[in-house]
Amino acid sequence: MSMILEAKPVIEALKNELQQEISRLIAQGITPTLGIIRVGNRPDDVYYENSIVKNCQSIGMETKTYALEQNIGMEEFTEKLLEVNQDKEVHGILIFRPLPAQLDENEIDHIIDPDKDIDGMNPLNLAKIFGGDTAELAPCTVAAVIEILKYYNISLKGTNVAVVGMSMVVGKPLSMMLLKENATVTMCHIETKNVPEITRKADVIVVAIGKAKLIDAQYVTPNSIVIDVGINETEDGRICGDVDFEAVKDKVRAITPVPGGVGSVTTIILLKHVVKACLSQIIESKCI
Numbered sequence: 368m369s370m371i372l373e374a375k376p377v378i379e380a381l382k383n384e385l386q387q388e389i390s391r392l393i394a395q396g397i398t399p400t401l402g403i404i405r406v407g408n409r410p411d412d413v414y415y416e417n418s419i420v421k422n423c424q425s426i427g428m429e430t431k432t433y434a435l436e437q438n439i440g441m442e443e444f445t446e447k448l449l450e451v452n453q454d455k456e457v458h459g460i461l462i463f464r465p466l467p468a469q470l471d472e473n474e475i476d477h478i479i480d481p482d483k484d485i486d487g488m489n490p491l492n493l494a495k496i497f498g499g500d501t502a503e504l505a506p507c508t509v510a511a512v513i514e515i516l517k518y519y520n521i522s523l524k525g526t527n528v529a530v531v532g533m534s535m536v537v538g539k540p541l542s543m544m545l546l547k548e549n550a551t552v553t554m555c556h557i558e559t560k561n562v563p564e565i566t567r568k569a570d571v572i573v574v575a576i577g578k579a580k581l582i583d584a585q586y587v588t589p590n591s592i593v594i595d596v597g598i599n600e601t602e603d604g605r606i607c608g609d610v611d612f613e614a615v616k617d618k619v620r621a622i623t624p625v626p627g628g629v630g631s632v633t634t635i636i637l638l639k640h641v642v643k644a645c646l647s648q649i650i651e652s653k654c655i
Contacts, residue, residue, distance in 0.1 A: 370621040374631035399645040402457035407437035452480040459485035459641035485640035511632035523548035529569035537575035580611040
């Protein structure tokens with residue numbers, strides 16, 4: 368029977384670690400604080416914001432929220448982001464995406480303070496990951512994948528890993544982090560031929576392509592460990608991954624569910640990165 372790599376125990380373990388670290392910081396008069404920048408009032412964004420705020424409160428962190436108008440211009444958005452960059456009480460910044468078309472996300476990635484960029488999208492942070500410095504702020508979804516594998520004692524050393532998807536949000540930085548763990552990585556993309564043949568030869572398959580239930584039983588073997596990063600909405604309003612969970616779950620060694628898998632761990636990784644950023648800023652301030 369396949370092992371279901373559920374998020375809940377991973378989250379609980381990380382929460383316990385964070386609560387201890389936050390308690391030590393609070394004892395020094397420092398409360399790690401997350402700044403949340405939300406443009407517009409999309410119901411899913413508002414729901415996600417409320418969820419993050421509750422998670423922060425549950426472990427002793429604080430939040431500052433910045434709700435901006437849907438039609439905000441690039442100049443005004445930049446002014447607000449620079450203001451949050453300079454706020455010494457904010458240790459980490461999260462910008463809800465996707466942003467409206469009038470806002471240049473690439474430019475925003477360059478503007479956000481890399482020391483507060485908890486989602487790891489500033490080019491300076493990505494460059495460090497590609498340079499092998501995986502201790503820095505990596506994209507949270509990427510870090511969540513690594514955390515799940517480590518929690519369930521799935522060693523990457525010497526393994527063959529197939530990463531299906533090559534985005535800068537997941538596929539490319541994840542490949543760098545997997546290489547750092549001494550895995551052998553094959554990246555599959557839209558032009559890759561015979562993807563099922565490649566994935567069947569892999570020990571671990573990570574799927575991040577944004578297409579609901581694309582990966583089915585032909586892509587796996589009984590020894591496959593499948594990490595599904597995808598979050599998609601079906602026609603009936605249900606959430607599913609990029610992997611056809613029902614078709615695959617009894618045909619692999621282990622698999623992450625959707626929901627209740629990588630996406631759920633990503634949220635706690637955000638909070639972990641706030642604490643990491645806070646600690647780094649404390650060290651930097653003492654060195655000045």
